Amino acid sequence: MNSSAEALLNRNGSWVLAVVAGGVVILLAVGLYSQGSRSKYPVPPGPKGSPIIGNLRQVPAERSDLQFAKWSKEFSEFVQVLDLALAAKHVISNAYPESDIIYVNLLGQPVIVLNSVKSAVDLLDKKGAIYSDRPRFVLLEAYCNTCPSFKNQKSLLISISSLGFKNNVALIRDGAQFRKLRKPYGSFLSARSSLGYRDAQLKHAREMADEIEKCPEKWQSYLSRFATRVIFSVAFAIDVVDEDDPYFKLADKMGWIVGNMGNNGITILDIAPWVEHIPRWVGKFIPSVKYVHDHTPAIEELHQRPFDAVMRSFKAGTMEPSFLGRLIEARETHDAGEEEEEEEEEDDIKSFTDGELRGTGGSLYSAGQETTYSAETIFVMAMVLTPDVQIRAQKEIDAATRGIRLPTFSDWKTLPIVERIVYETLRLHPPLPNGVPHKTLKEDVYRDMYIPKGSMVIANAWAMLHDPDIYKDPFKFNPDRFLPVSESGGGEPIPVGHFGFGRRVCPGQYLAFASVWIVVATILAKFNITPAKDKDGEDIMPKMEFSTGITSHPVPFPCNFTPRNCL
Numbered sequence: 001m002n003s004s005a006e007a008l009l010n011r012n013g014s015w016v017l018a019v020v021a022g023g024v025v026i027l028l029a030v031g032l033y034s035q036g037s038r039s040k041y042p043v044p045p046g047p048k049g050s051p052i053i054g055n056l057r058q059v060p061a062e063r064s065d066l067q068f069a070k071w072s073k074e075f076s077e078f079v080q081v082l083d084l085a086l087a088a089k090h091v092i093s094n095a096y097p098e099s100d101i102i103y104v105n106l107l108g109q110p111v112i113v114l115n116s117v118k119s120a121v122d123l124l125d126k127k128g129a130i131y132s133d134r135p136r137f138v139l140l141e142a143y144c145n146t147c148p149s150f151k152n153q154k155s156l157l158i159s160i161s162s163l164g165f166k167n168n169v170a171l172i173r174d175g176a177q178f179r180k181l182r183k184p185y186g187s188f189l190s191a192r193s194s195l196g197y198r199d200a201q202l203k204h205a206r207e208m209a210d211e212i213e214k215c216p217e218k219w220q221s222y223l224s225r226f227a228t229r230v231i232f233s234v235a236f237a238i239d240v241v242d243e244d245d246p247y248f249k250l251a252d253k254m255g256w257i258v259g260n261m262g263n264n265g266i267t268i269l270d271i272a273p274w275v276e277h278i279p280r281w282v283g284k285f286i287p288s289v290k291y292v293h294d295h296t297p298a299i300e301e302l303h304q305r306p307f308d309a310v311m312r313s314f315k316a317g318t319m320e321p322s323f324l325g326r327l328i329e330a331r332e333t334h335d336a337g338e339e340e341e342e343e344e345e346e347d348d349i350k351s352f353t354d355g356e357l358r359g360t361g362g363s364l365y366s367a368g369q370e371t372t373y374s375a376e377t378i379f380v381m382a383m384v385l386t387p388d389v390q391i392r393a394q395k396e397i398d399a400a401t402r403g404i405r406l407p408t409f410s411d412w413k414t415l416p417i418v419e420r421i422v423y424e425t426l427r428l429h430p431p432l433p434n435g436v437p438h439k440t441l442k443e444d445v446y447r448d449m450y451i452p453k454g455s456m457v458i459a460n461a462w463a464m465l466h467d468p469d470i471y472k473d474p475f476k477f478n479p480d481r482f483l484p485v486s487e488s489g490g491g492e493p494i495p496v497g498h499f500g501f502g503r504r505v506c507p508g509q510y511l512a513f514a515s516v517w518i519v520v521a522t523i524l525a526k527f528n529i530t531p532a533k534d535k536d537g538e539d540i541m542p543k544m545e546f547s548t549g550i551t552s553h554p555v556p557f558p559c560n561f562t563p564r565n566c567l
């Protein structure tokens, strides 16, 4: 077994224990495995797997998106076609010399990986009724299952409570509860509503720039703080002040926890959820189980604290407007004379429990902080690697601001290069390379390929945004690729996929894009970003290496932020 597959299972080689202990699950796995062959259509092509564990050993624990993209170039849809009539059709049309859709089997769990925008749009966007479920993220849910009572439990992780990630909108299964919890985001985070948060974004971008000026070596920490401050002000109207602020400490901790948990949705706990019921003494040998135990208290606190604070300010009559504040107010007060549509939404909110409020509020932070921070650091890395782009963008910014002020959102139209830099940042490395997995509620057939019911469906944004047939030199940071050919650009499409698809598409995308925009504009106006030097005076260039977690970040790299002027 290769080491990465081992790591995928549980990070230190105790996978055998887990597999052996799961006799019942093996039967279940075989049942699931056979689902793929029940149709006259074949499942999409993919690597040949082993009995029972399927392709578990072949899917790497680190950056599975890269392997999925590679497989999509290696397997053709024709190879898997067993039905003669279908085979003839494929030979005649020769339509699919390589397959943008890949099938892998993880311990009986069918996994469909969509590596092209077309397949993702056809399935996730156009067939949302089938493709909007989520797999159970046992590892993430498990965070909220335990802590205070953990020591008293006979089994390791039992009795799922209603705290934290349990009501997390990004993780919840499709159905009435999902629709109830997701609904308030529609109005609160729409393109139009997101314009209302720009004052806060501008203020926090300026604070971030001042902090970097004072202590440039801590630039990563300040970028992370910016993302935290924006979410805390929008979600809870809480002003997070400095590094001694307990919210920062909690936020940092959660970032670390979520960023280091391994392949999203396919850790041992996710693919073999029965592990959550094993005896304690076995569990301590399984790192993902131990991980849950060690980190649950921080996750719970991060959901509980802001909720308590907003509730307190509501009761004291001092509450400032925020997402959670709006929900609490709607639940606790009896209004008359609202518009009909508003009234319907408010009626839904009246039935929210405390746990649901904590979950919907906390979802903004857990989904929005790390992703925004990741995009910011990818931008910085790109600037170190492409000084020519940096200089050109600075010239444009200086022309718009006459070099005497920092940019504001009202400069957006006159700074198209900043917008292109944001797009190219999200294309170069989407913060969620594999998105967040969806799941099928029913079986389906797509382009003569069978998609089993209950399949985990991964939209591989990384593959979509690095397809060399669409993006020339995909590893090169080139914002001009989106300019029309008539303006000496590459005429390439604006990237799609980094915010996901269908009914689960990121509701925070407008807020997020504007956050990254103001960070890019402010930093380029105020600083030159250059490579750090080694002891011989040579440039230390970042290596374009990225972490694996729910969100993916550049591996930390040093660089210099030098103020350009006295702005």
Ligand code: HEM
Residues within 6 Å of the ligand: 169, 170, 171, 182, 231, 363, 364, 365, 367, 368, 369, 371, 372, 375, 430, 431, 432, 435, 436, 437, 438, 459, 497, 498, 499, 500, 501, 502, 503, 504, 505, 506, 507, 508, 509, 511, 512, 513
């Ligand atoms: C650059 C920053 C961001 C990126 C790249 C990003 C990307 C994504 C992606 C890929 C998904 C999964 C979509 C799918 O399942 O198809 C998602 C879901 C989500 N995002 Fe974002 N996101 C970002 C920022 C934000 C922000 C700032 C917020 C909120 C303030 C947010 C809130 C959410 C929520 C609540 C979900 C779950 C939606 C659902 O499952 O229905 N995101 N995001």
